[in-house]
Amino acid sequence: MSPGRCSTSAAGADSGRSGLARQAADLYLTRMRSARRPLLAAAIGLAAGRLVAPAWAASAAPALAADATAAARLAERLSRLEEDGLDPRHYGIPASALAAGDPAAYRAGLHRAASLALNDLLLGRVPELRGRPDIRRDPAAIGAERWQAELAESADPAAVLDRAALLPPDAAVLKAELARARAVARRGWGTIPGDATIEPGSTDPVRVPALRARLAAEDPALAAAPDRGALYDPELEAAVRRWQAASGLEVDGRVGRISIGLLNRPATARVDQLRVALDARRAAAAEPAERRIEVNVPDYRLSVTEDGREILGMAVIVGRRDRQTPMLRVRMTAIQFNPPWGVPERNAREDILPRLRRDPQAVMERGFRIFQFANGERVEVDPRTVDWSQYNAQRFPFVIRQDAGDANALGRIKFIMPNGDDIFMHDTPDRHLFRRPDRAFSSGCIRLERPNDLLALLLDGTPGWDLARAQRAIDSRATSATPIRRQLPVLLSYRTVTVEDGRVRVRPDIYDLDTAYVRAMANPPRVQLAAVAGAR
16 A cells, blocks of 8 residues: 555544645645745655645645735845754745745745744754653643744744744843854864963963964954963963863863863854754753752753752762763662672773782772672682683673772762663762862762762651761661652753853763754754644
8 A cells, every 4th residue: 555545544633634735735846846946845745745734735825924025034034043053954945036936935935934943943953862861842831833823924924933032041142152153163263283281381382372363263352462472371371261161171271181172172063062052942841840859961060959949069970971871860769878889890891800900909908899600609709819811801700899888989878769771879989080170980870079968958858867867877887778758850961051140151062962962953854833733
């Protein structure tokens, strides 16, 4: 049976609407072919293939109520969709020359392009992404059908797009920053050679001028300052410190490997991150007003909020690039004191095995115990008796466990939030790492800067428990656990762009998730417009 003959929907109304879509699209295809617009005609054919009738295709006559002057303003506004982070080329905007040759086809095409653009401005270009439960849309809260009706009926449809573009939180601030980023990207910037640290007060005839030129491309104050040539002078140091603060790096004026890597990113990278920030905010579902925990992974920060107000915040350490912390929506259910650590297989092979080769005694002294299965039973092995050079990452028939204690990688407290990735939050003995601005060091779990503060908050309302009892449990050195009465929702999210007090902060895209989002934005637009959302 051909695809066109098997479109019987579970709802009778859907099949009727599907037939209307094909008839309207066929009529419009004829018009577009006569107007020699094959690309746009192909897009309309795609609409018919999806069996959903857009609002503009519901009749042969164009639906736009705007006069010719307003239609021209709409066409001009569509050409500026880049300022909203969208690509005008995705919407099949008809050429202005068509307006004279076939006004009806031109207005219908203009309405189609505007409807698609409005849909993306309201609901986001990317409806969802695999592995990103932190991205959730709530189309019902937007009332997109009403917006589509207003677009068709308005005497100034361009103004409708303007208002829709400003719906997301912080949209005006982000759009202004996007415009600045695009202006910088058009000019471009050079790169800084080498990766050795450039120290304040040093002299380098090649790298210091390159650093100055790179920062001056986006720092007007430095661009206006006197050029000291090869000298890393106080004006350049101040500019470096401003850039480090804005990038979430340690503000020390020293330009090392990490700073150089970020400075050498193409200017378009910041543009893309801002585009993602705008799109991800569109129709974003509201988070619950109840007390909840959120970790913004690329910002290395945990926040506990209640009724929209932060009641606890702290630095965190997250998974490194090759062992990424996954995005999750879970609940915190229990707390474990003095936890042992069952070393994951990958960590055992890649991290512990090299240490066993170097000094098995030192591994033992840090509380690690080695087990091997023999005749179906787990048997402990003395690591000092094993020739570890015989084993490698592909051949490692051992299980490793670290006993609870001061050296344990999980510290003294583990916060349990059941999930399929075995991700949890925990204390850590490596407190010095929290002084680092870039904190992607873990194997995926989340290390907390102030675990006792989170402990106190979670024990609130748990009968029989307070900080004093928790401290006694820790001091006992015995492993124990307690469920918590108030099981808070936990969100692990990925937002490289944040707005604080009207200022935009852009963090590095440590897992390239923004890059993946940008690729998704390049996909063809959804033809299922909000005006017929009930058919979806």
